[in-house]
Amino acid sequence: MAARVILYVLFVVALITVVCCSSATLKPADTPYKVQYVEQYVDNFNFVSYGQRTYKQRVLVSDTYWEKSKGPIFFYTGNEGPITAFWEASGFVKELAAKFKALLVFAEHRYYGESLPFGNRSFTGENIGLLSVEQAMADYARLMTGMRTQLGCESPDVCPIITFGGSYGGMLSAYMRFKYPNLVTGALAASAPIYLVAGLTEEHQFFQDVTEDFRKSDAHCPLKVQSAFVQMDELAAEGQQGLKEISDRFRLCSPLTDRQDLSHLYGWVRNSFTTLAMLDYPYRTAFEAKLPANPVNVACGLILNSSDLLKGLSQAAGLVYNGTDGTLECFDIFQEFIACADPTGCGLGDDSTAWDYQACTEVTLLESTNNVTDMFPPHNYTAEARAEYCRDTFGVTPRPDWMGIQFWGKNILSSSNIIFSNGDLDPWRRGGVLTNLSSSLVAITIEGGAHHLDLRGTNPADPASVTQARQQEEALIGQWISQATNQVWEGPTTK
Amino acid sequence: MAARVILYVLFVVALITVVCCSSATLKPADTPYKVQYVEQYVDNFNFVSYGQRTYKQRVLVSDTYWEKSKGPIFFYTGNEGPITAFWEASGFVKELAAKFKALLVFAEHRYYGESLPFGNRSFTGENIGLLSVEQAMADYARLMTGMRTQLGCESPDVCPIITFGGSYGGMLSAYMRFKYPNLVTGALAASAPIYLVAGLTEEHQFFQDVTEDFRKSDAHCPLKVQSAFVQMDELAAEGQQGLKEISDRFRLCSPLTDRQDLSHLYGWVRNSFTTLAMLDYPYRTAFEAKLPANPVNVACGLILNSSDLLKGLSQAAGLVYNGTDGTLECFDIFQEFIACADPTGCGLGDDSTAWDYQACTEVTLLESTNNVTDMFPPHNYTAEARAEYCRDTFGVTPRPDWMGIQFWGKNILSSSNIIFSNGDLDPWRRGGVLTNLSSSLVAITIEGGAHHLDLRGTNPADPASVTQARQQEEALIGQWISQATNQVWEGPTTK
Numbered sequence: 001m002a003a004r005v006i007l008y009v010l011f012v013v014a015l016i017t018v019v020c021c022s023s024a025t026l027k028p029a030d031t032p033y034k035v036q037y038v039e040q041y042v043d044n045f046n047f048v049s050y051g052q053r054t055y056k057q058r059v060l061v062s063d064t065y066w067e068k069s070k071g072p073i074f075f076y077t078g079n080e081g082p083i084t085a086f087w088e089a090s091g092f093v094k095e096l097a098a099k100f101k102a103l104l105v106f107a108e109h110r111y112y113g114e115s116l117p118f119g120n121r122s123f124t125g126e127n128i129g130l131l132s133v134e135q136a137m138a139d140y141a142r143l144m145t146g147m148r149t150q151l152g153c154e155s156p157d158v159c160p161i162i163t164f165g166g167s168y169g170g171m172l173s174a175y176m177r178f179k180y181p182n183l184v185t186g187a188l189a190a191s192a193p194i195y196l197v198a199g200l201t202e203e204h205q206f207f208q209d210v211t212e213d214f215r216k217s218d219a220h221c222p223l224k225v226q227s228a229f230v231q232m233d234e235l236a237a238e239g240q241q242g243l244k245e246i247s248d249r250f251r252l253c254s255p256l257t258d259r260q261d262l263s264h265l266y267g268w269v270r271n272s273f274t275t276l277a278m279l280d281y282p283y284r285t286a287f288e289a290k291l292p293a294n295p296v297n298v299a300c301g302l303i304l305n306s307s308d309l310l311k312g313l314s315q316a317a318g319l320v321y322n323g324t325d326g327t328l329e330c331f332d333i334f335q336e337f338i339a340c341a342d343p344t345g346c347g348l349g350d351d352s353t354a355w356d357y358q359a360c361t362e363v364t365l366l367e368s369t370n371n372v373t374d375m376f377p378p379h380n381y382t383a384e385a386r387a388e389y390c391r392d393t394f395g396v397t398p399r400p401d402w403m404g405i406q407f408w409g410k411n412i413l414s415s416s417n418i419i420f421s422n423g424d425l426d427p428w429r430r431g432g433v434l435t436n437l438s439s440s441l442v443a444i445t446i447e448g449g450a451h452h453l454d455l456r457g458t459n460p461a462d463p464a465s466v467t468q469a470r471q472q473e474e475a476l477i478g479q480w481i482s483q484a485t486n487q488v489w490e491g492p493t494t495k
Numbered sequence: 496m497a498a499r500v501i502l503y504v505l506f507v508v509a510l511i512t513v514v515c516c517s518s519a520t521l522k523p524a525d526t527p528y529k530v531q532y533v534e535q536y537v538d539n540f541n542f543v544s545y546g547q548r549t550y551k552q553r554v555l556v557s558d559t560y561w562e563k564s565k566g567p568i569f570f571y572t573g574n575e576g577p578i579t580a581f582w583e584a585s586g587f588v589k590e591l592a593a594k595f596k597a598l599l600v601f602a603e604h605r606y607y608g609e610s611l612p613f614g615n616r617s618f619t620g621e622n623i624g625l626l627s628v629e630q631a632m633a634d635y636a637r638l639m640t641g642m643r644t645q646l647g648c649e650s651p652d653v654c655p656i657i658t659f660g661g662s663y664g665g666m667l668s669a670y671m672r673f674k675y676p677n678l679v680t681g682a683l684a685a686s687a688p689i690y691l692v693a694g695l696t697e698e699h700q701f702f703q704d705v706t707e708d709f710r711k712s713d714a715h716c717p718l719k720v721q722s723a724f725v726q727m728d729e730l731a732a733e734g735q736q737g738l739k740e741i742s743d744r745f746r747l748c749s750p751l752t753d754r755q756d757l758s759h760l761y762g763w764v765r766n767s768f769t770t771l772a773m774l775d776y777p778y779r780t781a782f783e784a785k786l787p788a789n790p791v792n793v794a795c796g797l798i799l800n801s802s803d804l805l806k807g808l809s810q811a812a813g814l815v816y817n818g819t820d821g822t823l824e825c826f827d828i829f830q831e832f833i834a835c836a837d838p839t840g841c842g843l844g845d846d847s848t849a850w851d852y853q854a855c856t857e858v859t860l861l862e863s864t865n866n867v868t869d870m871f872p873p874h875n876y877t878a879e880a881r882a883e884y885c886r887d888t889f890g891v892t893p894r895p896d897w898m899g900i901q902f903w904g905k906n907i908l909s910s911s912n913i914i915f916s917n918g919d920l921d922p923w924r925r926g927g928v929l930t931n932l933s934s935s936l937v938a939i940t941i942e943g944g945a946h947h948l949d950l951r952g953t954n955p956a957d958p959a960s961v962t963q964a965r966q967q968e969e970a971l972i973g974q975w976i977s978q979a980t981n982q983v984w985e986g987p988t989t990k
Contacts, residue, residue, distance in 0.1 A: 045540050047856040047891040048624030129543030134629075138901070145900050156906065179674060182906035361542040396542040405640050406633070411651065411677035416909065 026064065028094035029457050033062040033087065033104065038146070040110070042117045043130055044138035050130075055117040057139055060087050060106040062094075067101035069152035072481050073161045075184075076106040077140055077176055079169030080355040081347070082113030086169065089287050091457020092470055093164050099474070100481065103151070103159070107143055109136050109172075111354040123353045128394065131354055133362050134406070137176060144183045160185040160484035162477055166452030167191050167428065168363075174418050175407050186417035186480035188473055189432075190452035194412075194420075196431025198404035199364040203381070206344070206367035207270075207374040209427040213277040213296050214375065216425075221300035222375035225273075228309045229266070229377050236262050249310040253330040268337040270369070270376050271345040272317035273299070278451040280425050282461040288347070290323035293461065296425075341389055343367045343381050360390035364400050416440040417480050419473055423449025423466075442476060444469050521559065523589035524952050528557040528582065528599065533641070535605070537612045538625055539633035545625075550612040552634055555582050555601040557589075562596035564647035567976050568656045570679075571601040572635055572671055574664030575850040576842070577608030581664065584782050586952020587965055588659050594969070595976065598646070598654070602638055604631050604667075606849040618848045623889065626849055628857050629901070632671060639678045655680040655979035657972055661947030662686050662923065663858075669913050670902050681912035681975035683968055684927075685947035689907075689915075691926025693899035694859040698876070701839070701862040702765075702869040704922040708772040708791050709870065711920075716795035717870035720768075723798075723808045724761070724872050731757050744805040748825040761872050763832040765864070766840040767812035768794070768871075773946040775920050777956040783842070785818035788956065791920075836884055838862045838876050855885035859895050911935040912975050914968055918944025918961075937971060939964050 037056040043049050060083055065071075074097050076086055083106050090106075097104050108115040111131040116122040122131075144161055153159030163184050165173035170192030177187040195201050214221045235242035236259065243262065247255035256262055279287060280296045292298050299316035306312025314331070321336045322328045340346035341359035344367065359365050366383060369376040383400055390396050408415075412433075421444040422429035428451060433443050446454060447465040454469045481487075532551040538544050555578055560566075569592050571581060582601050592599050603610040606626040611617040617626075639656055648654030658679050660668035665687030672682040690696050709716045730737035731754065738757065742750035751757055774782060775791045787793050794811035801807025809826070816831040817823045835841035836854035839862065854860050861878060864871040878895055885891050903910075907928075915928035916939040923946060928938050941949060942960040949964045976982075 041894075045627055045629055046624040047627075047894070048621055048889070049544075051890070052892050126543055129541040132540055132542075134540055141900050145896065180900075180903075181909035182903035183900070394543070395546070397547050399536075399542070401640065405636050405675075405678070408675075408677035414676035414911065 026098075028098055029091050031062055031064050031094045031097075031104065033060040033106070035059070036061050038143055040139045040142060044135055044142070055110070055115070057110065057143070058083060058108040058114045059143065060084070060104070060108075062097075062104040064104070065097045065101050066103040070158050071101040071103060072185075073144075073147070073153075073159050074100075074102045074104050075140070075144065075161050075163050076104075077163050077165040077169050077172035078107050078109040078112070079165060079167060079172065080109065080112055080358070081351050083108035083115075084113070085287065086166070090164065090166070090455045092455050095458060096474060096477065100478070102162075105143075105147065107140055109169075110139055111357075112351050116350075123350060123357075128354075128357050131357055133172070133175065133358075133403075137172065137179060140172070140176060141180050141183055144180075148183075157485050160481050162480065163187040164455065165189060165192070166455045167193075170420075170452065171197065171407075174415075174420070177418050178408060178412065178415050181415075185484045186419075186477060188419045188421065188455075188477065190421045190455045191423065191426055191428050191432065192420060193428045193431025194407065194433065195410060196428070197363050197365065198407065198409050199366065199400050200404065200409060201431050203366050203368045204370055204373050205430050206427050207274075207369045207376055209430060210274050210277040211374040211376075213280060213425055213427065214273070214300055217297045217300040218304060221303055224303050224309065225313065225375040226371065228303075228313045229371070229375075231309055232262065232265075233377075246310060249308060250314040251311075251330045253332045264337070264339065265333055266377050266379075267339050268321075268331075268333040269313060269317045271337050272320040273376075274344050274427065275320045276316075277425065277427050280450040281453060281456070282448070282463065283459050284324065289320045290325065291319060292324055295319055341365070341386055341393070343379070357394055357396075360386070360394050360396055360398055362399070362403055362406075364398065364403060412441065413437055418442070419444060419476055421446060421452070421454050421469060421473065423447075423451065423453050425450045426452075442472075444472055521593075523593055524586050526557050526559050526589045526592075526599065528555040528601070530554075531556050533638055535634045535637060539630055539637070550605070550610070552605065552638070553578055553603040553609045554638065555579070555599070555603075557592075557599040559599070560593045560596050561598040565653050566596040566598060567680075568639075568642070568648075568654050569595075569597045569599055570635070570639065570656050570658050571599075572658050572660040572664050572667035573602050573604040573607070574660060574662060574667065575604065575607055575853070576846050578603035578610075579608070580782070581661070585659065585661070585950045587950050590953060591969060591972065595973070597657075600638075600642065602635055604664075605634055606852075607846050611845075618845060618852075623849075623852050626852055626856075628667070628670070628853075628898075632667065632674060635667070635671060636675050636678055639675075643678075652980050655976050657975065658682040659950065660684060660687070661950045662688075665915075665947065666692065666902075669910075669915070672913050673903060673907065673910050676910075680979045681914075681972060683914045683916065683950075683972065685916045685950045686918065686921055686923055686927065687915060688923045688926025689902065689928065690905060691923070692858050692860065693902065693904050694861065694895050695899065695904060696926050698861050698863045699865055699868050700925050701922050702769075702864045702871055704925060705769050705772045706869040706871075708775060708920055708922065709768070709795055712792045712795040713799060716798055719798050719804060720808065720870040721866065723804045724866070724870075726804055727757065727760075728872075741805065744803060745809040746825045748827045759832070759834065760828055761874075762834050763816075763826075763828040764808060764812045765871050766832050767815040769839050769922065770815045771811075772920065772922050775945040776948060776951070777943070777958065778954050779819065784815045785820065786814060787819055790814055836860070836881055836888070838874070852889055852891075855881070855889050855891055855893060857894070857898055857901075859893065859898060907936065908932055913937070914939060914971055916941060916947070916949050916964060916968065918942075918946065918948050920945045921947075937967075939967055 036059045038059050039054045040057045042053045042055050074093055087106050118127040161184050163173035163176045170189035171194050173187040174189040177184045211222045232246055235246050243256040276295045276299050283293045285291050302315040303312040340356040342365045346352035346355045368381045369379045371378045387397055390398055417440050419442050420433035422432050423446040435443050446469045448463040449466050453466050531554040533554050534549045535552045537548045537550050569588055578601050613622040656679050658668035658671045665684035666689050668682040669684040672679045706717045727741055730741050738751040771790045771794050778788045780786050797810040798807040835851040837860045841847035841850045861876055863876045864874045866873045882892055885893055912935050914937050917924035917927050918941040930938050941964045943958040944961050948961050
C-alpha cells in the first residue's frame with residue numbers, strides 16, 4: 001500500500017528524533033517536547049485538484065511519560081492558533097499524561113501557526129478553500145493512524161487514543177469521536193459550543209452571559225458600562241467636537257472621524273470585555289492577552305472607581321490591549337481590533353484571517369446585542385449581514401445548515417465516551433452540552449470556572465470546583481482506557 | 496438560514512408533484528414513482544472552488560404506501576449506475592414499504608445516470624475530482640435533512656430513515672449509519688464488501704470463490720475451464736495461425752493479433768464468469784445482463800457438453816455478452832469488455848469511467864488470480880500496477896489506506912443497527928461482515944444466495960433461506976423503527 005508506506009516512512013524520520021527524558025523530578029509544566037513536521041495531503045478529499053501535493057503539519061510530541069507501545073496517546077486536536085499556545089495552556093493534559101504514562105501529541109490545525117498548506121500564499125484566492133473542519137479532521141485521522149503503526153501500537157488493545165481540546169479544539173475532540181471512533185476511544189471536549197456553532201442557540205444569549213459575568217463582579221458594573229455607551233452616543237451626536245472628546249478621554253492615537261469609527265470603538269470595547277469574561281481566571285495568565293488575576297473584577301474596579309466614565313471604560317478595555325505591563329502611550333483601535341465574521345472577534349494576523357474564513361463558511365457564529373439583556377450597544381448580526389460580509393471578504397457564501405448536518409446538531413446520543421465540561425463564568429457554555437445525555441456522554445459544570453479552565457495546569461488559586469472536575473475527568477478517562485485495554489482500572493498508575 | 500431555505504424551496508417544487516396512489520390492489524413490483532431533480536452543491540467540502548454552483552441530483556420518490564409525516568423513510572443509497580436500475584432490482588424494499596407504510600426514496604449517486612455535476616463534461620480533467628464517497632454521502636445527508644423538514648418530519652420521533660443498498664450501495668448504507676447516525680436510524684447493507692475495499696482481505700479469495708461457484712455446479716466444470724485456457728496458451732504459442740484458430744472457435748468479429756489481444760480475451764472470459772457467479776439467481780433476470788435462471792449451471796452445461804472446449808467456453812462467456820436472446824453474430828471483445836482498475840470489471844460507458852475513477856482513488860480492489868486456487872490464467876494485480884494504471888488513465892495516485900481510516904476498517908463495533916447480509920454464492924461475501932459483531936450489528940448468510948438476492952422482490956423460485964433472511968431483516972428493521980418512534984413493535988403494520 002504505497003501511500004501508507006510513504007506516510008510511515010516520514011514517521012520514522014520524524015519520531016526517532018524524540019528524546020526520552022526521565023520523568024522522576026520533572027514538573028508537568030516543564031514537560032519537554034520535540035517538534036515534528038508531518039507530511040499531509042493538501043487536499044484529503046479530492047485526488048485530482050492537488051494530486052499528491054503535501055504540506056508539513058507541525059506536531060508537538062513528548063514521550064516523557066509514555067509506556068512505550070502500550071500507554072495511551074493523549075492527542076490535543078489543535079484549534080485556531082499556533083499549537084505551542086495550546087501546549088502552554090493545557091497543563092492538565094500533561095499532569096494526566098504523567099499519571100497514565102501517556103504519549104503527548106499536540107497537532108496543529110492546518111492554516112494556523114506554521115501548518116500552512118501553501119506557505120505565505122495560503123490565504124489568497126482558491127488556496128484558502130482547503131481550510132475546513134473536515135480537512136483538519138482528516139489530517140488528524142491520518143496522523144493517528146500513521147503514529148499507531150509507527151510506534152508499535154497496531155494491536156487495538158494498546159495505546160488507546162484520547163482526544164483533548166478547548167473551545168473549537170474541544171469541538172474537534174468531540175467530532176473526532178463522532179466521526180472516527182475507530183481511532184478515538186474517548187474525548188475531553190472542554191468549553192465546546194457544539195450547539196451554538198450549528199446555529200441551534202438563541203442569538204442574544206452569548207453577550208447576555210458576558211454581561212452577567214460583569215454583574216456577578218458588581219451589580220453596578222454593567223449599568224455603568226451602559227451609561228458610558230449612552231454618554232458616547234450623546235457626545236457623538238454633537239459631531240466632530242464630541243468625537244474628539246471621546247477620542248481624548250479614550251486615549252486614542254488618532255481621533256474618531258465619523259459614526260463608523262465610533263462603531264469600531266464599540267467593537268473594540270466589546271471584544272475586550274468578551275475576552276475578559278472568557279479568560280476570567282483566578283490567577284495571572286498570558287493565553288491570549290497578559291491579564292491580571294480575576295480580570296473582570298479588575299475591569300469593574302477601574303470602571304466603578306474612575307471619576308471619568310469614559311476613561312474608566314478605556315482603562316478597563318485596555319486590560320486586554322495594553323496588557324499587565326501597560327506600555328501603550330495610546331490605543332490604535334484599528335490595529336488592536338479587526339471586525340470579522342465572528343462577532344466575538346478573530347484576533348490578529350494570518351490566524352485571524354483563517355478563523356474569519358471558517359466563520360464565513362462552516363462555523364456559524366451569529367451572536368447579537370440588544371442593550372436590553374446585555375450592556376452593549378444594539379447590534380443585530382443577521383445571517384444576511386454575515387453572508388454579505390463573507391461574499392465581500394472571501395467571495396464565499398455561508399452554508400448555515402451544514403454544521404448541524406455534518407456534526408449531528410443535537411442528535412448525538414449514538415456517540416459515547418465524551419466529557420463536555422463548561423465553566424459557569426464562560427459565555428460560551430450555553431452553546432454546549434450542559435446535562436448528562438447518557439452514562440458516557442457526561443456534562444461537567446465548573447462553578448467559578450472561565451473558558452476551559454479545567455485544561456489548565458493545577459494552580460494554588462484553583463477553585464475547589466475545577467479540582468473536583470479534573471478528578472472526575474481523570475476517573476472517566478481512566479475507565480475508558482481500562483475498557484479499551486481490557487484492564488481493571490485501579491486509579492492512576494502513578495501519583 | 497439562506498442555504499437551507501434555498502434547498503427546501505426546491506423540495507416544495509419537487510414534492511408537490513408526487514401523486515398519491517391507492518395501494519389497495521397494487522403489486523409492489525408495479526409501485527409507481529415520481530422523478531425529482533434536487534439541487535445539490537457541486538462541492539460539499541470546499542466553499543471557494545465552485546462556490547454556490549449546484550447540479551441536479553435525480554431522486555425517485557414514491558409515497559404510495561407512506562403514512563404522511565409519520566411513517567418511516569426507506570432511503571436507497573444509490574451506487575455505481577442509473578438509480579432506475581436499482582429501483583427495478585430492489586423489489587423487497589417496496590414490499591417492506593407497503594408493510595411499514597414507508598416513503599420510498601431512491602437517490603442517484605453523483606456522476607452516474609443523469610446526476611452529472613458537470614453534464615457531459617463531468618469526466619474530463621479537474622471535473623472528475625469531485626467524484627468521491629464523501630461527496631456522495633454529503634449529498635444524501637443534505638437530501639435527507641431537506642426532506643425531513645419539507646415533509647413535516649421535524650420531530651425526531653417520526654419518519655425514521657432506514658438506508659438500503661446492495662454491493663457498493665450497501666457499503667454506502669452502512670457508512671451513512673457510521674457517519675450520519677443523526678439522520679440514519681438503521682441500515683440494510685446487502686452484499687457490502689466493506690473489509691475488501693479497505694484492502695483488509697486476501698487478494699486471491701475473490702476469484703477462488705468465483706471458481707468455487709462453478710465447482711458447486713459441477714466439479715469438472717472449473718477443471719475444463721482450466722484446460723481450455725491451457726489449450727489457448729498452446730495455440731497462441733504457435734503464433735498467428737494459433738491465434739486465428741482461437742479467434743474462429745470463439746467466434747470473434749476480428750481475429751486476435753498478439754498476446755495482448757489474447758490477454759484481453761482472457762479478461763473478457765473472466766469478466767463474464769465473474770458476472771455469472773455474482774448474478775447466479777434461481778430465475779431469469781435482466782439486472783446487468785439478460786441471464787437465464789441459474790446461469791452458472793447453464794454455463795457449466797455449455798462447457799461440459801461441448802465437443803469443442805473453446806467453443807464451449809465462448810458460448811458460456813457469451814451468456815453475459817449475448818444475453819438470453821443471443822442475437823450476436825460474433826463477439827467484439829473490445830466493445831463488450833473494457834479492462835479497468837477494478838479487476839472484476841467496470842461495465843461500459845460513462846458509468847464505467849466513473850467507477851474506474853473510484854477504483855483508482857478511494858475504493859481498493861486488488862483481486863488477483865493464480866490458476867492454482869482459481870480456474871483463471873495467473874494475473875498478479877499489485878498495488879503498484881494499479882497505481883501505474885491510475886496515473887496513466889486519470890493522472891491520480893490511489894491512497895490505499897484511506898478507506899480503512901475514513902470508514903473504520905474492522906473497528907466498527909461502536910456503530911449499531913446495521914444488517915450485513917451475504918449470499919454464500921456471492922464471490923464478494925468474504926469481503927464483508929460474516930459474523931454477528933453485537934446484538935445490533937447482525938450478519939445474515941443466505942444459503943444458495945447470489946449478490947444481494949435478498950433485496951430483490953419475492954419470487955416463486957426463491958430458496959427458503961432468502962425468505963427467512965427477509966423475515967429476519969423485516970423483524971430487525973421493525974424493531975429499529977419502534978425504538979426510534981417510541982412504539983411497541985407488533986410486527987408489520989399491514990400484511
